[in-house]
Amino acid sequence: MTIEVRAQARQPGRSRTQTGLKTTLAALALCATALSTTAFSGTARAETATMVMATEPPTLVSLTNVATTALGVSAKVTEGLLEYDENLNPKPQLAIAWEVSPDGLTYTFKLRDGVRWHDGKPFTADDVAYSLNLLKKVHPRGRTTFANVTSIDTPDPQTVVLHLSKPAPYLLKAFAAAETPIIAKHIYENTDPASNPNGNAPIGTGPFKFKEWSRGNYIAYERNDDYWGKPDPKIDQLVVKFIPDAAARSIAFESGGVDFGYRTPVALSDLERLKKLPNLKFETKGAAYSSNVTRLEFNLDNPYFKDHKVREAVARALDRKVIVNTIHYGAAIPTSSPIAPGLKAFHDPAPSPYTYDIKAANKLLDEAGYAPKEGKTRFHVTLDYNPITTEGRRLAEYIRASLSRIGIAVDLRAQDISAFVKRIYTDRDFDFTVNGASNLFDPTVGVQRLYWSKSFVKGVPFSNSTHYSNPEVDQLLEQAAVENDPVKRKEQFRKFQEIVGRDIPDLNLVQPVFLTVHNTKVHDLVTTADGVEGNLAHVEIK
Amino acid sequence: MRLLSRTGRSLRRTLIQAVPTVIGIVILNFLLLQLVPGDAADVIAGESGSATVESMAALRKQFGLDQPVLVQLLSYLNHLAHFSLGFSPRYNMPVGELIMARLPYTLMLMACAFTLSLVVGIACGALMAAFARRWPDRAMSLVVLVLYSAPGFWVGLMMIVLFSVHLGWLPSGGAITIGANLGFWDAVGDQLAHLVLPSFSLACFFIAVYARLTRSAMLEVERQDFVRTAQAKGLTPFTIQIRHVLRNALIPVTTVAGLHLGNMLGGAIVVETVFGWPGMGRLALDAVMARDFSVLLGVLLLSSFVVIFANVLIDLLHAWLDPRIEAE
Numbered sequence: 001m002t003i004e005v006r007a008q009a010r011q012p013g014r015s016r017t018q019t020g021l022k023t024t025l026a027a028l029a030l031c032a033t034a035l036s037t038t039a040f041s042g043t044a045r046a047e048t049a050t051m052v053m054a055t056e057p058p059t060l061v062s063l064t065n066v067a068t069t070a071l072g073v074s075a076k077v078t079e080g081l082l083e084y085d086e087n088l089n090p091k092p093q094l095a096i097a098w099e100v101s102p103d104g105l106t107y108t109f110k111l112r113d114g115v116r117w118h119d120g121k122p123f124t125a126d127d128v129a130y131s132l133n134l135l136k137k138v139h140p141r142g143r144t145t146f147a148n149v150t151s152i153d154t155p156d157p158q159t160v161v162l163h164l165s166k167p168a169p170y171l172l173k174a175f176a177a178a179e180t181p182i183i184a185k186h187i188y189e190n191t192d193p194a195s196n197p198n199g200n201a202p203i204g205t206g207p208f209k210f211k212e213w214s215r216g217n218y219i220a221y222e223r224n225d226d227y228w229g230k231p232d233p234k235i236d237q238l239v240v241k242f243i244p245d246a247a248a249r250s251i252a253f254e255s256g257g258v259d260f261g262y263r264t265p266v267a268l269s270d271l272e273r274l275k276k277l278p279n280l281k282f283e284t285k286g287a288a289y290s291s292n293v294t295r296l297e298f299n300l301d302n303p304y305f306k307d308h309k310v311r312e313a314v315a316r317a318l319d320r321k322v323i324v325n326t327i328h329y330g331a332a333i334p335t336s337s338p339i340a341p342g343l344k345a346f347h348d349p350a351p352s353p354y355t356y357d358i359k360a361a362n363k364l365l366d367e368a369g370y371a372p373k374e375g376k377t378r379f380h381v382t383l384d385y386n387p388i389t390t391e392g393r394r395l396a397e398y399i400r401a402s403l404s405r406i407g408i409a410v411d412l413r414a415q416d417i418s419a420f421v422k423r424i425y426t427d428r429d430f431d432f433t434v435n436g437a438s439n440l441f442d443p444t445v446g447v448q449r450l451y452w453s454k455s456f457v458k459g460v461p462f463s464n465s466t467h468y469s470n471p472e473v474d475q476l477l478e479q480a481a482v483e484n485d486p487v488k489r490k491e492q493f494r495k496f497q498e499i500v501g502r503d504i505p506d507l508n509l510v511q512p513v514f515l516t517v518h519n520t521k522v523h524d525l526v527t528t529a530d531g532v533e534g535n536l537a538h539v540e541i542k
Numbered sequence: 543m544r545l546l547s548r549t550g551r552s553l554r555r556t557l558i559q560a561v562p563t564v565i566g567i568v569i570l571n572f573l574l575l576q577l578v579p580g581d582a583a584d585v586i587a588g589e590s591g592s593a594t595v596e597s598m599a600a601l602r603k604q605f606g607l608d609q610p611v612l613v614q615l616l617s618y619l620n621h622l623a624h625f626s627l628g629f630s631p632r633y634n635m636p637v638g639e640l641i642m643a644r645l646p647y648t649l650m651l652m653a654c655a656f657t658l659s660l661v662v663g664i665a666c667g668a669l670m671a672a673f674a675r676r677w678p679d680r681a682m683s684l685v686v687l688v689l690y691s692a693p694g695f696w697v698g699l700m701m702i703v704l705f706s707v708h709l710g711w712l713p714s715g716g717a718i719t720i721g722a723n724l725g726f727w728d729a730v731g732d733q734l735a736h737l738v739l740p741s742f743s744l745a746c747f748f749i750a751v752y753a754r755l756t757r758s759a760m761l762e763v764e765r766q767d768f769v770r771t772a773q774a775k776g777l778t779p780f781t782i783q784i785r786h787v788l789r790n791a792l793i794p795v796t797t798v799a800g801l802h803l804g805n806m807l808g809g810a811i812v813v814e815t816v817f818g819w820p821g822m823g824r825l826a827l828d829a830v831m832a833r834d835f836s837v838l839l840g841v842l843l844l845s846s847f848v849v850i851f852a853n854v855l856i857d858l859l860h861a862w863l864d865p866r867i868e869a870e
Contacts, residue, residue, distance in 0.1 A: 048720075055828070056828070058586070058589075058632050058633065058832075059634060064600075065586055065589075065590060066590040066591075067586065067589035067590050068589065138600070139597075140587070140590045140592040140593050140594065140597045141592045141594075143596060143597070194600075194604050194631070194634070195604075195631065195634055197634070200633075200634055200635060214820065215643045215644065215820065215825075216643070216644055216821075216824060216825060216828075217647075217716070217717060217820035218716070220720060239720050241716060242818060243715055243716075243818040244815045244818065244824065245695075245815050245816045245818070247699055247816075248699070248714065248715050248816055248818060251699075251702050251703065251707055251715075252714055252715060254707055255706050255710070255714050257706075257713065257716070388588070388589075415579070416580075416831055417584075417585055417831065418578075418580025418582075418584045418585045418831070418832075418833050419578075420580075420588070421580060421584040421585070421587060422579050422580035422581075422584050425584075437591065438591050438592075449592075457595055460587075460593050460594060460598060461584065461587040461591075461592075461593045461598075462587070462591050462592055462593060463593075
């Protein structure tokens with residue numbers, strides 16, 4: 001097609017220009033009509049609470065996929081046997097009473113009477129037994145959490161009895177709704193749990209009924225009028241909005257477009273500005289069920305980092321105070337223990353034997369035989385960082401700057417989450433990495449996998465990435481996993497922390513403090529250890 | 543009648559070219575995606591923060607990743623041959639449904655931004671040409687330069703701060719007011735209110751391009767003999783500008799605009815992210831991040847259809863603007 005022709009003269013037709021104008025107008029009108037047809041028509045806008053999330057969950061039931069986003073929505077519909085207070089003491093949810101035998105081998109749950117699924121069928125012990133058996137098979141952690149559960153009995157429709165082969169001292173903390181969801185047997189029986197349509201349109205016992213999921217846009221839940229916990233829920237509608245941009249999330253809070261969000265839903269750099277706004281409140285409670293730790297993991301198969309002196313030098317070159325104040329804007333707790341400060345019952349607050357000391361770090365590297373070559377650099381290493389948080393990259397930059405002071409030249413390598421996971425856990429093609437790990441609700445569930453030599457399994461994410469292997473540590477972890485006496489168990493974990501703190505196969509740096517941000521008109525949002533991840537039955541707007 | 547037969551010819555020719563192109567695109571995309579490190583199971587495990595050997599194996603089986611690559615490709619082509627875009631295990635629903643839920647929003651945003659950029663861009667360009675080298679031209683050139691050089695997402699954020707936070711006139715994001723019980727016209731109004739800021743953010747760069755193009759093309763046409771003839775004939779300056787100069791200047795503008803349609807489809811990702819707009823761009827980005835290749839291939843396939851379709855439209859528009867340009 002030639003454009004050059006256009007320049008030559010030609011008498012344009014008047015009528016054509018006018019038709020063109022009309023066509024344009026008609027097209028615009030058509031456009032407007034098309035817009036309206038996609039518009040949403042719902043119930044009257046009475047007492048709606050809007051929650052914000054950065055990304056969309058892959059499923060609405062945290063059964064076969066426990067992505068953080070799935071955990072955030074699951075419990076609103078699909079409840080659990082128990083809920084927990086800030087100190088992880090159990091409280092009733094679907095179970096009203098529970099008893100653990102003194103030998104720790106039998107767990108008996110009495111279930112709530114008169115509970116119905118959203119489709120009207122009664123909720124019974126059969127549902128619980130079916131759910132727990134299914135979780136043991138398909139839940140990403142279920143195989144570990146319920147490893148010792150050998151059989152589940154249902155002597156009557158209101159009673160469930162779990163029989164264990166060995167004690168599982170962490171088990172009673174595992175029954176929160178998002179962690180161990182109780183699903184309806186009549187919906188899942190004889191189906192593939194991963195592709196069951198219930199994952200997209202869940203039926204549960206919870207305070208909210210699933211109403212609509214507009215992909216990439218929002219999820220709408222409506223009040224369950226037959227909820228067992230009447231007069232809860234007090235709101236008519238719960239909406240979950242996805243806003244992928246951090247700045248846009250801040251603005252949505254500011255303008256009242258969203259009412260609440262959790263796990264610090266705004267950029268840390270925005271916090272100071274947002275804290276000055278009269279219509280917003282910030283809550284640190286409701287994050288106790290899952291404590292995250294930001295870690296620097298060494299590949300112990302790396303020729304430099306297999307040397308304890310090099311690792312100690314790195315440990316001495318990093319200042320946790322700077323990491324808390326500069327990288328996390330103060331919203332973090334420094335820690336050097338492999339068990340997060342959030343797990344109050346087990347965390348050992350003893351400081352690391354390797355305090356911040358640049359001179360000592362340089363001396364250690366000299367002793368290790370890495371004298372500076374051609375000026376200042378001793379050796380080059382590459383640092384990978386987990387891209388799932390923005391702080392990861394900033395922390396990696398800080399580490400690069402700090403280590404340059406002791407002559408270690410660091411190159412940063414960026415990649416997306418899939419490439420990162422494959423590199424660290426399958427290919428093991430890394431020197432050291434800034435990573436995060438959740439300690440969950442108990443060290444046996446959340447911490448053991450990171451240090452136990454038997455959990456060094458290629459291809460399994462969030463296993464023992466450092467290739468740490470210490471028979472003493474293995475023994476302590478294995479003992480603590482089945483120790484029924486809380487005092488002895490605490491001592492085992494203290495010893496474990498002491499040894500790992502000395503061996504430093506990784507450096508535990510900080511536990512980020514996750515904030516729940518909410519509008520002042522939202523009340524009773526955080527009432528349990530899992531906060532916004534809970535069922536939100538008590539939320540009120542006034 | 544002539545237009546109809548021309549349309550038919552143009553469509554036939556496009557179809558003959560498009561089918562092998564699309565098949566090539568699908569196979570090439572599929573093979574390229576195999577080179578990306580990590581798979582869907584790695585992503586899900588990475589998001590979950592927990593996994594076991596068994597759960598990883600189950601995930602790979604669910605996604606069909608335990609099959610050889612060639613088997614995966616053949617099975618995908620088999621689905622396509624049956625007019626199905628396949629099934630996404632991650633979203634637990636057919637890819638076709640997933641895309642169709644997003645397509646209206648994408649087309650809506652694209653149509654509005656495209657119309658806006660053409661209308662405003664050409665109007666600005668025409669004004670600038672009319673006042674060439676005088677102060678209105680210089681002032682508008684400056685505005686256009688700002689629009690041209692400022693990134694769309696920044697313009698978007700600044701407009702959110704102004705219109706949503708400070709003035710409270712327009713919503714800060716999303717596609718509709720959720721849970722509002724609106725009548726028909728209120729719903730249209732609500733939809734338009736949500737469209738204004740994203741459309742303008744997406745359009746601002748293109749407004750600048752079309753304004754500058756229109757201006758220079760019009761100035762070039764003004765020097766042509768037929769314009770002098772029109773002046774000699776005693777036509778008013780306005781009529782000359784609109785009917786003789788602008789119409790002839792539109793050919794380069796529409797040519798470039800046709801090429802831009804594809805860009806708009808891709809460039810919308812940033813705007814969709816800032817405004818939380820549920821379009822296909824974000825679906826594609828999420829699919830890449832999640833290594834959910836059935837969804838990504840579906841989006842790419844459909845995008846290539848949209849681009850091909852848009853190019854046919856532009857061809858027809860050209861033929862209408864200047865009948866000497868015949869589809870051959």
